[in-house]
Each structure stands twice: as structure tokens, then as C-alpha cells.
Amino acid sequence: MVMEKRTLQLKPKSVSGTAEAGNGLPPWPVLVVDDDPDVITITRLNLRHFVFGGRALAIVAASSAEQARELLSQSPGFALALIDVVMESDDAGLQLVEYIRHTLNDNRIRLVIRTGQPGMAPERYVIDRYDIDDYKEKSELSAQKLYTTVRSALKSYRDLTTIDMARQGLEAILGAAPRMYLHPLDSFEEFYSGVFTQILGLCHLGAQSSVRIANGFLALFQKDEIVIKAKVGEARLDKTRPPVQENLTPTETVIPLRIRDEVIGMLYLEHVQPLDPLAVHLLRIFTGQVCVALQSLRVQLELRQAHASAIQMLSEAAEAKDANTGEHIHRIVRLTRRLSLALGLDAETAESYAQASQLHDIGKIGVPDRILNKPGPLDAEEFVNMTAHARIGGMIIKDEKNFRIAREIAMYHHEKWDGTGYPERLRGEEIPLAARIVSVADVFDALVNCRPYKRPWSVDEAVTEIRRLSGSSFDPQVVAAFCRIHAEGGFSDLSQ
Numbered sequence: 001m002v003m004e005k006r007t008l009q010l011k012p013k014s015v016s017g018t019a020e021a022g023n024g025l026p027p028w029p030v031l032v033v034d035d036d037p038d039v040i041t042i043t044r045l046n047l048r049h050f051v052f053g054g055r056a057l058a059i060v061a062a063s064s065a066e067q068a069r070e071l072l073s074q075s076p077g078f079a080l081a082l083i084d085v086v087m088e089s090d091d092a093g094l095q096l097v098e099y100i101r102h103t104l105n106d107n108r109i110r111l112v113i114r115t116g117q118p119g120m121a122p123e124r125y126v127i128d129r130y131d132i133d134d135y136k137e138k139s140e141l142s143a144q145k146l147y148t149t150v151r152s153a154l155k156s157y158r159d160l161t162t163i164d165m166a167r168q169g170l171e172a173i174l175g176a177a178p179r180m181y182l183h184p185l186d187s188f189e190e191f192y193s194g195v196f197t198q199i200l201g202l203c204h205l206g207a208q209s210s211v212r213i214a215n216g217f218l219a220l221f222q223k224d225e226i227v228i229k230a231k232v233g234e235a236r237l238d239k240t241r242p243p244v245q246e247n248l249t250p251t252e253t254v255i256p257l258r259i260r261d262e263v264i265g266m267l268y269l270e271h272v273q274p275l276d277p278l279a280v281h282l283l284r285i286f287t288g289q290v291c292v293a294l295q296s297l298r299v300q301l302e303l304r305q306a307h308a309s310a311i312q313m314l315s316e317a318a319e320a321k322d323a324n325t326g327e328h329i330h331r332i333v334r335l336t337r338r339l340s341l342a343l344g345l346d347a348e349t350a351e352s353y354a355q356a357s358q359l360h361d362i363g364k365i366g367v368p369d370r371i372l373n374k375p376g377p378l379d380a381e382e383f384v385n386m387t388a389h390a391r392i393g394g395m396i397i398k399d400e401k402n403f404r405i406a407r408e409i410a411m412y413h414h415e416k417w418d419g420t421g422y423p424e425r426l427r428g429e430e431i432p433l434a435a436r437i438v439s440v441a442d443v444f445d446a447l448v449n450c451r452p453y454k455r456p457w458s459v460d461e462a463v464t465e466i467r468r469l470s471g472s473s474f475d476p477q478v479v480a481a482f483c484r485i486h487a488e489g490g491f492s493d494l495s496q
């Protein structure tokens with residue numbers, strides 16, 4: 001999953017409340033646009049004790065449509081604007097409405113037209129023509145009616161905002177799902193980082209907030225970046241006694257991570273302000289998805305482990321037959337991985353080639369011990385028996401998707417680039433790449449190590465021989481990669 005960086009803005013930067021409801025919640029930012037200072041004063045007076053949803057008002061005044069434009073463009077996020085019609089021009093307020101809706105594209109702010117000259121802007125015409133939410137004549141705006149108008153507009157704004165946040169939250173959750181399932185299998189840290197990012201966004205947790213997953217890692221949100229700090233065992237959360245919501249403060253939230261009835265961990269959040277119910281609801285939906293993704297991850301990892309174990313068991317069966325092959329196999333694995341990477345293959349492919357290379361000589365199970373362990377050169381018949389191990393390997397490893405590479409290696413690691421190898425005399429790129437790589441690794445390892453029939457060669461002697469056989473026995477590109485590794489001093493750990 002790609003780590004996203006985001007800054008969450010919950011209220012306009014330059015709008016601050018003059019009245020506090022006393023609960024720490026930010027006030028509703030309201031813009032009053034009127035060229036009559038008395039109207040602004042009376043509006044402030046009539047709304048001075050106003051509270052809705054536990055939040056007071058932060059009234060910002062503009063004495064002209066132009067000043068209102070500046071305020072709106074500098075500080076987006078007003079919940080409501082009360083707008084006079086006739087100011088610097090007869091329709092300045094109506095043009096301001098057009099500017100807000102069509103230039104700023106702000107469809108969430110509630111707009112209430114207040115006019116002292118209804119003849120200049122008839123109600124029916126204005127309501128039909130402009131995207132406003134209410135139309136009032138100043139003469140009918142008593143303190144009570146103003147209260148009702150503002151309350152109704154703010155409720156509408158809050159509901160719209162809630163719907164919009166829910167939509168955005170659900171979009172974020174749906175968008176995160178594919179990334180959770182497609183991330184690299186061995187990267188749990190990356191998985192959790194993606195999860196953290198989504199959680200921070202869903203809950204509007206800002207700088208200095210932290211997110212912890214009890215069976216995962218601790219993440220801190222600092223300067224727009226998530227930093228994996230430590231495993232939870234080092235944090236104060238005790239996963240042997242997971243907290244329950246009832247025992248936590250309002251600025252802590254805990255959500256169990258469940259797979260069916262099993263609790264696999266706890267999501268524990270610390271936040272500056274209490275989370276709103278919508279955020280908690282979205283969080284529960286999201287953690288449900290996280291659990292399913294984690295379960296899928298577990299199953300995939302178990303399958304991968306089972307596959308690796310099967311290869312290892314088969315490989316050990318072959319080792320039991322020939323005591324010389326144990327260390328040889330481990331060196332082939334390392335060299336195959338290194339050659340694959342030097343050829344530019346991705347890490348996952350390189351690893352699959354390396355693991356599969358363990359079975360390159362599995363067919364030797366079918367070769368008589370007296371031939372396998374013969375201290376001297378093989379005669380013609382013995383040689384034919386020995387070469388049969390490639391075809392036997394191909395028979396032992398079934399042509400099944402998960403073992404396809406292992407089968408190709410077992411069957412074709414004695415083929416030669418010029419078509420003179422065995423068992424099928426394949427030529428050039430007819431030979432599977434994994435087999436071409438293991439072929440070089442196998443011969444190099446045999447050269448630099450002791451065999452019953454030969455002394456060990458030096459690395460330089462063996463490299464010279466491999467280079468000599470480029471284009472006849474070996475794929476020139478594999479030999480080139482091999483020489484690059486040698487040039488970088490890369491074979492020191494591969495000889496006995």
C-alpha cells in the first residue's frame with residue numbers, strides 16, 4: 001500500500017470564535033455581509049447566546065460583497081453566510097451568491113439572502129434564479145426569527161457535512177481495500193502503515209495523535225508523516241489485558257479486531273478531541289475490512305510456508321541419499337538468488353528461483369548409490385544412469401502450477417545453450433531461464449568444491465572456465481551477470 005500524506009483541516013484557518021460553548025468544540029463560522037453597520041451590530045447582539053449542537057457562533061462581518069469575496073477565498077469553510085442584496089451595486093449580494101456557488105464551487109455553505117429593499121430583488125425571482133437556501137426581508141427578521149433561520153441553516157449544513165464525510169469515508173474505505181489485498185506479502189509494516197493512514201484520515205486525527213494496534217506496531221503522526229516507532233510491547237498498552245471502552249477517557253477509543261469470534265488484536269486510538277459517532281462507525285467498517293485482509297494474509301503466508309516446507313522436505317530426502325549434497329544445495333540457493341537479482345529479476349521471482357533450486361538434483365533419488373558415490377570417473381553405462389536423474393527429477397515433481405519452476409530446474413539444469421545437453425537437447429531460450437541460471441550455479445559450485453573425482457578449483461580458475469563456456473554451455477547473459485558478481489567480489493562466501 002502506498003503511504004499517503006495528508007493534512008486535515010477541520011475549520012477555517014483565520015476564523016476564530018468569539019463565543020465559546022465551554023466544551024472545547026469549535027464554533028460555527030458564520031459570515032454576515034451587509035453595508036449597514038447597524039445590521040451587523042444587531043445581528044451580533046441577537047445571536048450572542050446562540051448555541052447549536054454544543055457549538056457557539058464565530059461571526060465574521062464584511063461591509064461589502066468585495067470584502068466578502070476576499071474573506072471567503074482566504075478562509076474557506078464558512079457554514080453560513082447572511083447576505084444583503086443591495087450594497088456596492090443593486091445586485092452585489094446576488095453576484096456574491098453566484099461567485100460562491102460557481103467560482104468557489106462551494107455547495108455546502110448555506111446562503112441566506114436578507115434584503116431591506118425587496119422591490120430590487122423580488123423573492124420569487126431570487127429563489128428561482130439563485131442557488132440560495134432562504135430569503136428574508138430585514139423587516140421580518142426579529143431576534144426569534146433570526147434564531148430560527150440560523151439554526152435551521154446550520155442543521156442543514158451539519159447534515160450535509162455528515163453525509164459528505166460519510167461518503168468520503170466510505171470512498172476511502174473502498175479505495176483502500178484493493179491496496180490491502182495487493183501489498184507485498186512479507187511487508188507487514190507497509191500493511192500497517194497503510195491502515196494507519198486510512199485511520200488517521202477517517203478519524204480526522206491530526207498532528208501529535210498516535211495510533212496503535214495491539215498486535216502490530218506503534219505509529220506516530222508527526223509533521224504529516226507516519227513514523228513506525230516501536231512494537232506495541234514497548235508501548236504502554238498491555239495486550240494481555242486489552243482495555244475496554246468503558247474504562248477509557250473520551251479521548252481514547254478501542255476497537256477489537258476480530259476474525260469470526262477470535263479477537264486477533266485491539267485497535268487503540270488516542271485523540272485530541274472525542275471522536276464523532278460517524279468516525280467511530282466508519283472505523284468499525286474499516287477495521288472489519290482490515291481483519292478480513294489480515295486473515296487473507298495469514299492464509300497466504302501459511303500456504304507459502306507449506307510450499308517452502310514441502311520443497312525443503314523433498315530436498316532433505318535427496319540429501320539423505322548423498323551426503324555431499326547438503327552444503328552444495330545451500331550454496332546453490334544463495335548463488336541462484338544472487339544471479340537472478342543480478343539479471344534484473346524482481347526479488348519475489350529471485351526468491352522463487354532460489355527456493356526451487358533446492359530440488360535441482362532431486363532425481364538422484366533414482367540413481368544407484370554405487371554410481372552416485374563412486375570415487376573415480378564414471379564409465380559409459382554409469383554416465384547414462386547418472387544423466388537419467390534429470391528426467392527422473394521431472395517425473396518426481398509433477399507439472400503443477402506451484403512446482404512448475406522446480407520441475408523446470410530439475411529437468412533442464414543439464415541442458416546446454418548450444419543444444420548439446422540433456423535430457424532433451426533444448427537450445428538457447430528454449431531452456432527455461434531458471435534452469436539456465438541454476439546450470440551456471442551448479443557447475444561453478446562443483447568446480448570450486450571438492451568432489452570424489454577432482455580437487456577444488458580456485459574461484460578465479462572456475463570463473464575463467466565459466467566465461468570460456470559462455471555461449472556453448474551457458475546463456476551469455478547469465479554468464480555476464482555471473483562475471484558482474486565476481487567483479488564485485490561476490491563469491492567469497494560460496495566456496496567451502
Ligand SMILES: [Fe+2]
Pocket residue numbers: 360361389413414
Ligand atoms: Fe544435476
